[in-house]
């Protein structure tokens with residue numbers, strides 16, 4: 001549905017807006033004067049958030065879609081390409097999940113679903129949104145990658161590989177579109193307390209407090225960095241140190257440390 005006030009406020013489409021980092025990013029965007037298109041599978045939670053945001057003055061459309069399915073992706077692609085509806089100024093590709101366990105033992109359909117959501121849906125939504133943004137010479141895409149994007153993750157091999165794709169794609173597109181007026185940013189959170197750990201079935205007690213951030217902390221850093229036009233945002237001092245350390249450490253050592261950290265989640 002077109003907004004009652006077309007053109008008066010920028011419009012942000014956030015995937016995975018029904019909880020965790022996506023919900024916190026949607027709230028940030030609303031507080032920053034954006035209207036929203038909220039995407040996830042859980043329509044009741046999206047309806048509830050839309051009503052709350054409306055109370056704060058943001059117009060929010062709900063688009064319930066399963067981005068692991070072709071139909072779900074097609075619905076969101078259609079919204080991004082639509083010339084009848086208000087154009088989407090900001091795309092936040094946030095929906096994602098992580099599988100935990102040895103690659104040889106994880107069910108193939110879970111691994112394929114992880115690639116479908118974290119990689120294929122993100123790529124197709126980015127491809128659908130970008131040409132219009134380039135034509136309008138404004139807007140931007142915020143892709144949620146991970147600290148896992150920087151290193152292989154034994155025990156979360158498939159997840160880490162999907163997030164390496166997200167970071168690589170985002171950085172490359174940013175370079176392709178330099179000077180276009182369109183902002184392209186990757187957000188790389190570390191351990192963040194959300195529904196992610198429950199869905200992944202991980203044990204979180206093995207990691208100490210300072211390693212963890214809240215979804216609100218991650219969203220605050222992510223949205224501020226995106227608005228500034230940052231290329232890659234790593235929220236939190238410890239995470240920043242980890243990302244830099246990984247870059248300058250020998251790869252065999254990085255693999256061993258990564259494996260040890262992930263084993264504590266099993």
Ligand SMILES: NC(=O)c1ccc[n+]([C@@H]2O[C@H](COP(=O)([O-])OP(=O)(O)OC[C@H]3O[C@@H](n4cnc5c(N)ncnc54)[C@H](OP(=O)(O)O)[C@@H]3O)[C@@H](O)[C@H]2O)c1
Pocket residue numbers: 015016017018019020021022039040041042043065066067068069094095096097098117144145146147188189190191192193194195196197199215
């Ligand atoms: N939490 C962390 O420690 C952490 C660290 C680094 C990166 N990240 C990344 O941050 C992003 C958000 O994760 P989170 O921590 O906020 O996890 P979360 O609390 O589990 O939220 C995931 C969101 O994605 C949506 N989603 C899941 N499957 C979907 C599907 N098939 N179709 C459409 N939407 C789907 C969920 O909504 P529905 O269930 O309603 O569909 C939910 O809104 C992910 O890309 C994740 O990889 C998380």
